[in-house]
Amino acid sequence: MTATSGEEAVELLAGRQFALLLVDVRMPGMDGFATVERLRLDLRRETPVIFVTGASDEAAMHRAYEFGAVDYLIKPVENRRAAREGAQPDRALRAWPRAQ
Numbered sequence: 001m002t003a004t005s006g007e008e009a010v011e012l013l014a015g016r017q018f019a020l021l022l023v024d025v026r027m028p029g030m031d032g033f034a035t036v037e038r039l040r041l042d043l044r045r046e047t048p049v050i051f052v053t054g055a056s057d058e059a060a061m062h063r064a065y066e067f068g069a070v071d072y073l074i075k076p077v078e079n080r081r082a083a084r085e086g087a088q089p090d091r092a093l094r095a096w097p098r099a100q
Helices: 006-013 032-041 058-066 080-084
Strands: 018-024 049-053 071-074 093-097
Touching (some): 006 018, 058 071
Parallel strands (some): 049 071
16 A cells, blocks of 8 residues: 555555555655654554655654654665565555455
């Protein structure tokens, strides 16, 4: 599942559970940190998060871990499998459904 903004991500995630979220730090509207904060506080979701950003800003990296991130990736992130599966690197959030 893919969202292009923080607001869209919160809306999409309100009705579903996911195993992992990749969240861009810089998104239109709400940034990645505010998006995760809304997921944690409003939706009470503790889904593991990996933050992704184009900046190698150490302060942002520390902030990501303070928000409970399991990892922090700096773009571009090369992933041959994602490319084969048609992943779109310009999307703000990517989520994988939990196995039933």
